[in-house]
Amino acid sequence: MSLYIFYISNFLLLLCLTASLIQSSKIINNKIFTRPGIMMLAYVQLISILLSFLILIYLFLISDFNFDLVYFNSHSEKPLIYKFSGVWGNHEGSMLLWILILVLFNFLFALSRGISERFKEITVAIQSIMIFGFVAFLFFLSNPFTLNQNNFFDGIGLNPILQDPLLAIHPPVLYIGYVGFSLVFSLAIAGLITKEVDQQWASIVKPWVFSAWAFLTAGIALGSFWAYYELGWGGYWFWDPVENASLMPWIAATALIHCVLILQKRNVMQSWTIILAILTFSLSLVGTFLVRSGILNSVHTFASDPGRGLFILLFIFLILVFSFSLFAYNSEKINKIGSMGLVSRGTGIQINNWLLITILTIVFLGTMYPLATDLLLNKSLTVGPKYYSTTIAPIIILFLFFMFISPRLGWTDTKLYQIIIQLRYLVITSLTITLIISLYFELFNLTEILIIFFSLLLIISSLTASINFNKQNILVRTNLGQNLAHAGFGILMMAVVSNAVYSEERIYNAKVGDNLQLQKYIFSFDKIEQVEESNYNSLKAYFLMKKDGKLIDTFTPEIRFYSNPPTITSEASILHKFFSDIYLVMNVPQDQQSISVRMHIKPFMTILWLGTLMIIIGGIISASIRVGRLNEK
Amino acid sequence: MTNLVKSRLIKFLLSLIIVSIAVLIIIFNLRDNIIYFYGPTELLKNSDKQGQIMRLGGLVSVDSFQNETDSIFYFSITDGDNKIDVKYEGILPNLFAEDKGVVVEGVYMNDGRFIANKVLAKHDENYMPPEVIETLKKSGKWQGE
Numbered sequence: 001m002s003l004y005i006f007y008i009s010n011f012l013l014l015l016c017l018t019a020s021l022i023q024s025s026k027i028i029n030n031k032i033f034t035r036p037g038i039m040m041l042a043y044v045q046l047i048s049i050l051l052s053f054l055i056l057i058y059l060f061l062i063s064d065f066n067f068d069l070v071y072f073n074s075h076s077e078k079p080l081i082y083k084f085s086g087v088w089g090n091h092e093g094s095m096l097l098w099i100l101i102l103v104l105f106n107f108l109f110a111l112s113r114g115i116s117e118r119f120k121e122i123t124v125a126i127q128s129i130m131i132f133g134f135v136a137f138l139f140f141l142s143n144p145f146t147l148n149q150n151n152f153f154d155g156i157g158l159n160p161i162l163q164d165p166l167l168a169i170h171p172p173v174l175y176i177g178y179v180g181f182s183l184v185f186s187l188a189i190a191g192l193i194t195k196e197v198d199q200q201w202a203s204i205v206k207p208w209v210f211s212a213w214a215f216l217t218a219g220i221a222l223g224s225f226w227a228y229y230e231l232g233w234g235g236y237w238f239w240d241p242v243e244n245a246s247l248m249p250w251i252a253a254t255a256l257i258h259c260v261l262i263l264q265k266r267n268v269m270q271s272w273t274i275i276l277a278i279l280t281f282s283l284s285l286v287g288t289f290l291v292r293s294g295i296l297n298s299v300h301t302f303a304s305d306p307g308r309g310l311f312i313l314l315f316i317f318l319i320l321v322f323s324f325s326l327f328a329y330n331s332e333k334i335n336k337i338g339s340m341g342l343v344s345r346g347t348g349i350q351i352n353n354w355l356l357i358t359i360l361t362i363v364f365l366g367t368m369y370p371l372a373t374d375l376l377l378n379k380s381l382t383v384g385p386k387y388y389s390t391t392i393a394p395i396i397i398l399f400l401f402f403m404f405i406s407p408r409l410g411w412t413d414t415k416l417y418q419i420i421i422q423l424r425y426l427v428i429t430s431l432t433i434t435l436i437i438s439l440y441f442e443l444f445n446l447t448e449i450l451i452i453f454f455s456l457l458l459i460i461s462s463l464t465a466s467i468n469f470n471k472q473n474i475l476v477r478t479n480l481g482q483n484l485a486h487a488g489f490g491i492l493m494m495a496v497v498s499n500a501v502y503s504e505e506r507i508y509n510a511k512v513g514d515n516l517q518l519q520k521y522i523f524s525f526d527k528i529e530q531v532e533e534s535n536y537n538s539l540k541a542y543f544l545m546k547k548d549g550k551l552i553d554t555f556t557p558e559i560r561f562y563s564n565p566p567t568i569t570s571e572a573s574i575l576h577k578f579f580s581d582i583y584l585v586m587n588v589p590q591d592q593q594s595i596s597v598r599m600h601i602k603p604f605m606t607i608l609w610l611g612t613l614m615i616i617i618g619g620i621i622s623a624s625i626r627v628g629r630l631n632e633k
Numbered sequence: 634m635t636n637l638v639k640s641r642l643i644k645f646l647l648s649l650i651i652v653s654i655a656v657l658i659i660i661f662n663l664r665d666n667i668i669y670f671y672g673p674t675e676l677l678k679n680s681d682k683q684g685q686i687m688r689l690g691g692l693v694s695v696d697s698f699q700n701e702t703d704s705i706f707y708f709s710i711t712d713g714d715n716k717i718d719v720k721y722e723g724i725l726p727n728l729f730a731e732d733k734g735v736v737v738e739g740v741y742m743n744d745g746r747f748i749a750n751k752v753l754a755k756h757d758e759n760y761m762p763p764e765v766i767e768t769l770k771k772s773g774k775w776q777g778e
Contacts (some may be wrong), residue, residue, distance in 0.1 A: 367665060380670035380767065387666035391659055507724050509704055548715055559727065560750065568727040587724050596704065596724045 001068040001146060005059070005118040009052045009145040009192075016103070017135050023128035025122050026194075029248050042110040045103045045131060053087075053100050056144055060087050067154040069093065075157035077535055085168030086158045092144035094171060096453070098288070099134050101112040101172075101179040105455040106131065109183055115204055122193055122366070126186040137311050160562035160569055161535065166226045171476050174219025178284040181253065181277075182213025182431025182600030185323075188277035192326050202264035202496065207623050209260055209277075213253045214619030220246050221612045223359050232570040232585040234505065234600040236608070239385045244367040245290040248360060249283035255356040256280050257622075258349045261285025265411055266346055267338030271331050272353075277333070278323045285316045290367075328374060348602040355399045362391050389500070396493060400454035402459055403486060407479075423461075443501065451497050456488035481625065491611030495604040502603045518599045521582070522546045536562045538571075541586050541595060557586040557597070582604040638645040656763055664761060668738065672768030673715040676741060683743045688753075690736040690765045710747075712733060714766045717741075721749040 004301040011290055032246045036044075056069075067072045073090045088094045106127045110120065111475040138144070186207050223246065228236040237243060254278040257517040263273050340346040366383045373379045408419055434453040443449060466483035473578045507515045516523045544553040556573040573584045581601040648714035671679065693713040697718075701707065702738040704723060708731075709716045719737055729735065729752060 360656055361656070365659060365663060369667075382668045382670065383663065384668050386667040387663055390666075391662045507704065570727060587727055596726055 002064055005055060005064075006067075006145055006147050009055050010139070010143070012048040012052040012055075013135060013139045013145075015142075016045050016052075017132060017139065018042040020132040020135060022127040024132055025126050027125035027359065029118075029131070038110055038121055039555075041128075042103075042124065044105045045128070046107040049096075049100050049103045049135075050182055052145075053096055054095060057084065059085050060084065063155065065155050066147055067144075068148050071148060071155045072154040072205060073158055075535075076154050078158060078163070078581040079535060081165065081168060082158055082163045085162075088171050089158050089162050091166075092138070092142045094175075095138050095142055096133070096144055098175055098179060099138060100123075101175050102127070102131050102134060102182055105183045106178060109208070119190055119194055119196070122189040123183075125188050130182055130186070133315060137315075141311060146184060149509065149574075157562075159521050159551045160560065160567045161321065162201070163232055163535075163562075164226060166222055166230075170219060170222040170226060172213055173222055177212055177216025177219045178249065178287060179344070180215060181249065181284050181319045183283040184209045184212060184256070184277050185203045185281035185319075188274045189326065192274060192309050192323075192334065194328045196331060197263075197270040198336065199264055199267050202273075203258050205260055205277075206264060209253070210623030211507070212618050213250075213257050214623060215618060216246070216250050216253060217612070218616045220250060221609070221616065228605075229572050229574055230569075232572045233596070234503075234572075234583055234585070234602060236605070239366070239383075239388045241367050241370075242291050245287040248363055248367075249280050249287055251356050251360045251363070252276060253281050255353045257618060259353065262340070262346050262349055266340050266345065268340050269350075270334045270336065271327075274327060274331070278320070282320055284318055285312060285319070286355060288315065289313055322478025340411065343409065343416055345409045345411050345413050345432045346404050348402045348409060352399055352402045352406070355395050355402070359392055359395055359399075362388065362395075367451060369517070397447065397454060400451065400458055400490065400493065403489070404454060404458040407465065407482065407486070408461070418492055425459060426464075427462055430460060441502070445501075448497050448501060448555065452494055455490040455494040455497075459487045459494070462487035462490065481618045481621030481623075483618070485615045485619065488611045488616075490616060491614065492608060492612075495608035495611055498604045499608060500604060501599075504601045507600045508597050508599070510597050511594045516543075516597065518582070519601060520547055521552075523599070525597075526554075531558075536560045543573075543584060543597075545582070555584045557581075557584045559586060576606055578604060578606050638642070646775075653714070663665045670736075672712045672771060673717045674712055674771070675753055675768075676717060677715055683741050686738070686740055688736055689719070689736045689741070689747055689749075690734070691768055692734050693729070693730050693733060703712065710737070712771070717745070717747050718748050719747045721752060723750070723752070726752055 019041045020038070021224060023038065026038065056095050058073050059067050059070050061080070063070060063074055063076045063083070065074075068092060069092050073093070074086045080240060080345050086093075089098045106267055109127070110124050131516070184205060187201070188197075191201050217456070220243075223243070224236045225290075227233075227238070228242075256273065259273040259276055261268055262269055275535050364570075365386055369458070370383060390437060391539045405419070410421065430453055433456055434449060437443065437452060438449050442450075462483040466480055466487075479626065500524070505516050505517065506516070510513075510516060510523050510525045512527060515526045518526070521547070524544045528539065528541045530536045530541050538558045538560045540558045543557075544551055545553045553575050555573040555575070557573040560569045560571060561567075570585050572583055572585045580601055580603040583602055587596045587598070637681075652755070656707055668688055669682075669691060673691055674687070676682065676687075676689060689710055691710040691712045694709045694716055694768075697707075697716075698707040699707045706721045706725060707718065709718045719739075721737065721739075736753040737747065737749035738751040738753065739747055741747050
């Protein structure tokens with residue numbers, strides 16, 4: 001049985017390889033392969049990969065340990081959902097998932113209507129060159145369908161820290177984001193080849209780039225949320241290399257979506273948009289490379305293998321060389337002169353583009369510097385998180401200002417004093433709130449105050465702009481996606497700053513019966529007990545949280561002891577309140593008498609996730625409004 | 634020089650200046666926040682590093698672990714050749730144990746002791762921090778592949 005599956009699945013991979021090769025040949029306008037058409041081939045690509053992916057899921061579900069991948073990454077006693085997510089909890093499986101998304105985007109684009117046939121053909125051909133490369137890599141260098149000769153009775157198991165429902169959906173969501181930019185890249189190259197990077201092009205690109213961006217945002221947020229409650233360190237962002245690797249394409253993509261909008265409205269900045277499209281996809285690949293190669297020393301790196309990283313590195317190199325030579329050759333021909341005022345929305349977006357690129361550079365240097373010293377000087381070092389926060393914070397202030405003012409300006413030249421008069425109440429309101437906040441909470445750091453002030457301006461102006469009545473008191477359609485995302489970003493920034501300033505941490509050693517204090521709360525250590533679950537044993541402590549003698553909640557931090565493979569994890573117990581989270585983690589007792597408990601008060605965490613959610617929803621709304629209003633005055 | 638060329642040249646020079654200033658600021662900030670990693674032998678050779686924040690890694694030496702109170706711990710970190718005594722106040726990660734790899738962050742004091750304020754947590758008990766492997770390889774004590 002296993003042998004048949006082995007042949008079928010490898011045949012499917014070869015089938016996709018062949019179809020992609022034929023599809024790629026359509027990049028030159030040849031007469032040999034007019035049949036089969038692109039749609040037919042796109043079907044073959046999709047179905048062959050989808051089937052092999054389903055086969056892999058099936059192998060994990062029935063725990064067929066004749067396959068190496070299943071043996072190394074699964075265990076018969078694992079709960080069903082983790083057998084399922086184990087499919088992409090390893091290198092080979094996650095590459096297959098990556099390819100599945102690649103062919104899915106290829107297929108969806110081939111389905112879309114209203115695009116000239118030649119342009120579609122070239123885009124699909126470029127996408128298929130990438131599919132060919134990745135399937136070849138999968139087939140020859142990291143084949144998920146390899147058999148072993150031994151009859152293993154059971155598998156090794158999945159790292160327990162990955163046995164988490166959130167982590168089951170985090171990689172697919174993140175990958176849809178990363179891989180979505182492959183299509184944007186293909187569209188950019190097709191635009192360069194046909195020399196048609198114009199308003200029409202921007203309208204085609206817009207839904208794809210916005211949805212990829214929304215998925216990437218959601219993927220990063222899920223990873224951060226997972227780290228917050230699973231790693232048990234009380235933080236949500238550590239400026240860890242792997243986190244940075246996902247943040248870098250996000251920053252480039254954020255610049256890109258705004259450039260696509262300017263291009264669509266004013267027909268300017270063609271070259272820059274193309275550069276950003278290439279940059280975003282390259283950074284997505286760098287993200288995959290950094291995580292997969294194992295050259296990073298990170299808390300998030302799993303399933304890594306240095307040899308395979310080389311392939312992705314080579315691939316990134318080829319893509320950069322190819323696309324930038326094409327760009328150098330054709331860039332003069334795509335620049336058409338549209339018009340844009342000096343004091344205008346476009347200028348504001350351009351300035352923020354530069355600020356984003358600066359932040360990108362900061363993150364890039366901080367991530368790459370330790371790698372460079374390690375490889376070149378054989379010297380290990382780490383860049384402290386303070387580097388990022390102190391360097392980025394001043395830029396964020398400027399960024400928030402232009403984010404607030406730009407949507408208020410028109411696309412053509414706008415008189416500044418008119419805007420100032422329009423905005424006076426808004427400024428006064430925000431200033432008052434900021435003053436109250438800073439006095440009440442004794443906040444006297446200028447950077448923090450300024451970030452809160454401009455965030456407030458941004459939030460209030462975006463929210464008021466999205467609720468707009470005309471003279472007949474009817475709610476008119478406004479730019480809801482944009483306003484929601486912008487307000488969300490303001491809320492996120494406010495929450496990040498306040499969280500950093502007001503987080504509190506206490507560490508205690510506790511015996512049963514002890515009363516521990518954290519601010520106005522008392523925690524009574526009630527009892528500790530052992531619990532047996534299907535795939536782990538756990539030590540569970542019970543803390544009763546009281547305020548003024550009244551019981552408010554019970555906290556149950558846990559330590560879990562997994563046996564396949566042997567691992568210990570701490571599970572935090574978190575109470576989410578609107579204004580602050582209370583967070584308890586315990587550690588393995590050093591002696592038998594007491595346990596160590598770490599208690600955190602993390603203010604504004606709920607609001608922080610809320611802001612992030614608004615950004616994601618804003619992106620989805622913008623992606624789904626297909627037809628932009630062209631030449632809006 | 635035509636006006637167009639002139640204005641392009643000015644724009645170019647101006648952006649060059651702005652970019653270099655920005656990069657300089659970034660790099661200076663980067664240098665201030667770098668935390669170096671040392672093994673015990675390396676650290677003993679660099680006694681001028683006393684008083685700086687750094688990371689130290691190696692194996693927790695056998696029979697070195699003591700606790701003064703419930704949350705003040707003493708242990709030493711070794712690479713097989715040399716040892717450095719560490720004092721740490723706080724919570725120890727679940728997987729902390731003698732003869733296992735560990736990385737601590739803190740200050741190397743002028744009395745030769747290392748005051749740690751962080752013991753970096755790791756995921757599974759077979760995991761060895763890459764820096765520690767490197768340190769053990771340097772001292773010839775590495776026994777893995």
